[in-house]
Amino acid sequence: MMLSDYDLTVLEEQGWLYKSNLSSPNIVNIGQQIGKPIPSKPDRNLTDLLLPKNSSEASKGSLSSIYGLEEIPFHTDGAYHYIPPKYIILFAQEELPFNIRILDFNLINFSNDQLATLSYDVWIVKDKFRNFYASVLTNSLLPGKTILRYNNHCMIPGNKNHVDSYQILEKKIKDFNYISLCFEPNSILILNNWRILHGRDKVVHNHCSQGILERLFVME
Ligand SMILES: [Fe+2]
Numbered sequence: 115m116m117l118s119d120y121d122l123t124v125l126e127e128q129g130w131l132y133k134s135n136l137s138s139p140n141i142v143n144i145g146q147q148i149g150k151p152i153p154s155k156p157d158r159n160l161t162d163l164l165l166p167k168n169s170s171e172a173s174k175g176s177l178s179s180i181y182g183l184e185e186i187p188f189h190t191d192g193a194y195h196y197i198p199p200k201y202i203i204l205f206a207q208e209e210l211p212f213n214i215r216i217l218d219f220n221l222i223n224f225s226n227d228q229l230a231t232l233s234y235d236v237w238i239v240k241d242k243f244r245n246f247y248a249s250v251l252t253n254s255l256l257p258g259k260t261i262l263r264y265n266n267h268c269m270i271p272g273n274k275n276h277v278d279s280y281q282i283l284e285k286k287i288k289d290f291n292y293i294s295l296c297f298e299p300n301s302i303l304i305l306n307n308w309r310i311l312h313g314r315d316k317v318v319h320n321h322c323s324q325g326i327l328e329r330l331f332v333m334e
Contacts, residue, residue, distance in 0.1 A: 115139045117147055129218050129309045134301040141203045141302065141330045148201055148304070149332040154192060156243065164327040166212065166317040175242070180267060183319075188217055188287050188311040192331055193265035194241035197255050199331035202305045202312075208323040210297040215313040216305070217292040219262050228282050235279035236272035239263075247272060250279050256334075261308045287311070 115136055117125075125131040125148070133139075142160060145151035154162050172178035177186050192198040204214070224232070232250040239248050248269070252261045263269070264283060271277045294315070295303065305312055317325060 115144070117144060122148070125304055125306065129220065129306040130216055131304045132295060132301065134298040136300050136302065139205060139300070139302055141205045141328060144302065144304070145201070145203055145330045145332040149334050152199060152331050152333050154199075154329070154331050160330065162329045164329055166319075166325045175268075177265075177267060183317040185316045186314040187266075188215065188292075188313040189265040189267075190262055190307050190311060191265075191329075192307065193263045194239055194243075194268045195331075196246060197333070198261060198263050198307060200306065200308050200334040201332040202307045203330040203332060204303045204305075205328040206297045206301055206326065207299060208326070209299050210327070211319050211323050211325045212317045213294045213296050213315045214303060215292045215294055215315065217287065217290055217311040217313075219309050219311060222286050222290055224282070224286065231282060232279050237269040237279075238272055239269050241268055250283065259308070259334075262311070264311065 117131075121131055121133070142151055151160055153160050166183055167178045169179050169182035172182070177189070181187075190198060191202045229251065233253070235249055236247050237249065239246050248263055250262065250264050252263065253259070255261055266280065271280060292313075297303070319325075
């Protein structure tokens with residue numbers, strides 16, 4: 115399965131693309147059509163299999179280890195990459211026992227002062243392999259591109275008394291009407307991760323689906 119020109123236009127303009135009832139899509143092939151697939155961490159396979167887990171069963175440091183089966187707040191994926199992946203592709207073979215939440219950062223009404231704060235406030239990004247400084251919005255990593263990075267579990271404000279960008283974002287996110295997407299069987303969701311925040315509803319397990327998602331990171 116290849117993405118059509120129409121699909122690519124929707125992804126470019128809307129920032130995300132959802133397609134359902136596909137016949138066995140290969141997300142690595144789809145990823146190669148829009149960029150360069152990369153592993154989510156250096157010691158991982160190209161694609162990850164994500165399964166809702168209780169916090170005690172989830173791998174240490176993951177969002178599931180913090181939230182378990184509860185709702186997962188808005189974030190971008192791969193915030194611990196020096197340059198986060200531009201696209202995230204998610205594939206589910208079965209209907210998911212939770213909805214995915216989608217929030218387009220570009221649709222949030224920020225003042226120029228708030229955007230400046232999001233660009234200049236320093237955060238420390240931490241993961242198993244390295245720590246580095248970054249801001250929520252970055253223009254300096256790739257010429258002409260603005261990159262969004264936000265995951266307040268692997269990012270902590272550089273100055274603990276100075277949490278302006280955290281407060282600005284959390285307030286705007288709380289007041290914003292996000293899209294809630296119900297995954298049908300054999301569906302893919304592609305997110306422009308430099309622009310779209312995503313989260314997840316609380317998991318409501320049923321007997322038909324374990325809620326497995328296959329995920330691929332794609333660099334531009
Ligand atoms: Fe995520």
